[in-house]
Amino acid sequence: MKNQMSPIQWPAEGVTRAPYSVVSDPAIYRLEQERIFRGPVWHYLCLEAEIPEPGSFRTTYIGETPIIVARDKDGGINALVNRCSHKGALLCVEPGGKRQNFTCLYHAWSYDLTGSLRSVAFQNGIAGKGGMPPDFDISQHGLERVRAESFRGLIFGTFGAAEDLETYLGPGMTALIARAFHKPIEVLGYHHQVLPNNWKLYSENTRDPYHATILHAFYPTFKLNRLTMEGGITLDHGGWHSILFSKGATFRPGEYEGTGIRSLIDDLRLADASLIESRQEFDDGITVAIQSIFPGLVHQQIYNTLAVRQLVPQGPERSELHWTFFAYKDDDPELRAMRMKQSNLIGPAGYISMEDGSIGGYVQRGIAGAGSGVNAVIEMGGREIASTTSARANETAIRGFWQAYRSLMGL
Numbered sequence: 001m002k003n004q005m006s007p008i009q010w011p012a013e014g015v016t017r018a019p020y021s022v023v024s025d026p027a028i029y030r031l032e033q034e035r036i037f038r039g040p041v042w043h044y045l046c047l048e049a050e051i052p053e054p055g056s057f058r059t060t061y062i063g064e065t066p067i068i069v070a071r072d073k074d075g076g077i078n079a080l081v082n083r084c085s086h087k088g089a090l091l092c093v094e095p096g097g098k099r100q101n102f103t104c105l106y107h108a109w110s111y112d113l114t115g116s117l118r119s120v121a122f123q124n125g126i127a128g129k130g131g132m133p134p135d136f137d138i139s140q141h142g143l144e145r146v147r148a149e150s151f152r153g154l155i156f157g158t159f160g161a162a163e164d165l166e167t168y169l170g171p172g173m174t175a176l177i178a179r180a181f182h183k184p185i186e187v188l189g190y191h192h193q194v195l196p197n198n199w200k201l202y203s204e205n206t207r208d209p210y211h212a213t214i215l216h217a218f219y220p221t222f223k224l225n226r227l228t229m230e231g232g233i234t235l236d237h238g239g240w241h242s243i244l245f246s247k248g249a250t251f252r253p254g255e256y257e258g259t260g261i262r263s264l265i266d267d268l269r270l271a272d273a274s275l276i277e278s279r280q281e282f283d284d285g286i287t288v289a290i291q292s293i294f295p296g297l298v299h300q301q302i303y304n305t306l307a308v309r310q311l312v313p314q315g316p317e318r319s320e321l322h323w324t325f326f327a328y329k330d331d332d333p334e335l336r337a338m339r340m341k342q343s344n345l346i347g348p349a350g351y352i353s354m355e356d357g358s359i360g361g362y363v364q365r366g367i368a369g370a371g372s373g374v375n376a377v378i379e380m381g382g383r384e385i386a387s388t389t390s391a392r393a394n395e396t397a398i399r400g401f402w403q404a405y406r407s408l409m410g411l
């Protein structure tokens with residue numbers, strides 16, 4: 001497909017190839033901000049549990065655009081662009097908290113929790129001199145509002161004409177969200193990390209079961225996850241979103257022999273095995289489920305660690321990953337202690353996720369200088385885009401990602 005306005009030409013092979021320039025070209029990056037991040041796409045913003053009461057707020061992003069999500073005094077959820085209407089200053093710099101209004105540091109214009117402008121400092125000047133013109137109408141200068149919807153306590157926003165949120169997610173995705181968010185949660189804590197790579201390299205990573213037990217040595221070594229376990233890949237919305245899942249109880253020893261995988265040392269033992277003590281919380285037997293919602297939300301269960309990850313683009317070769325760890329309010333003390341201990345598995349320094357924080361940088365460095373026409377090869381598991389309950393040596397979810405990307409970008 002060739003678009004007159006397109007900065008690149010997609011390879012003729014389609015989604016089994018992705019041009020390396022797509023993760024480094026500044027023109028592509030700018031086009032994404034318009035077509036994906038301001039386009040007909042839902043973007044995860046925060047959890048309802050983070051804004052429980054009137055006046056509670058979180059600051060977040062849609063693409064590069066800073067956003068405030070605030071609960072107003074009637075309990076409504078307001079997603080607002082975090083940008084003062086006067087000169088564009090960032091209005092709210094804290095990650096979250098509780099407020100009655102948002103008052104700009106620069107000249108003290110003040111907005112209520114729904115984003116309406118309530119007061120302008122010195123609007124009438126001083127002793128009748130200066131101030132705003134008499135016809136200045138503060139009702140016309142509120143914060144830009146963003147359409148927001150919530151599903152099972154996950155709040156999403158969109159600048160574009162996206163379909164309703166539940167349709168956007170699709171039945172396969174809403175089922176896993178409903179499974180995790182089936183009772184009240186509370187946030188345990190946060191991690192933020194800078195990724196030295198384009199946001200799409202991380203989007204590929206969480207759709208890639210092929211690397212999981214190879215790059216992450218901890219997984220197969222301590223038998224938490226192997227490709228030979230029962231599991232699968234569920235796609236939805238035509239491949240835009242995916243779930244990679246596995247069932248730890250189906251571990252069978254010995255099946256990685258002869259693969260040359262560096263991590264497989266069968267007699268290695270943890271000095272303190274309580275790190276990976278876990279409890280089966282869900283009756284479907286799934287112990288690892290990584291759900292990727294296009295473009296930048298990851299919702300995960302890894303044994304008893306529950307978390308959402310928000311991917312924030314910050315330029316062609318940099319992004320940020322915001323982790324929010326959660327638990328159920330009614331956890332018994334033993335389960336809560338397990339969750340806290342297992343949280344060492346994930347996050348920027350997590351035993352099974354730290355490598356993802358640098359591998360995208362390896363790709364970014366490796367493709368430097370690649371000319372046009374040099375492409376990634378995405379043929380593992382075939383060339384189609386389809387759910388599967390076997391063969392997790394498969395890149396079908398990555399092909400699904402690129403299909404979504406191409407359709408939105410017109411590439």
Ligand code: FES
Nearest residue numbers: 084086087104107
């Ligand atoms: S920039 Fe916010 S009040 Fe002037």
Ligand SMILES: [Fe+2]
Nearest residue numbers: 205212216356
């Ligand atoms: Fe990974």
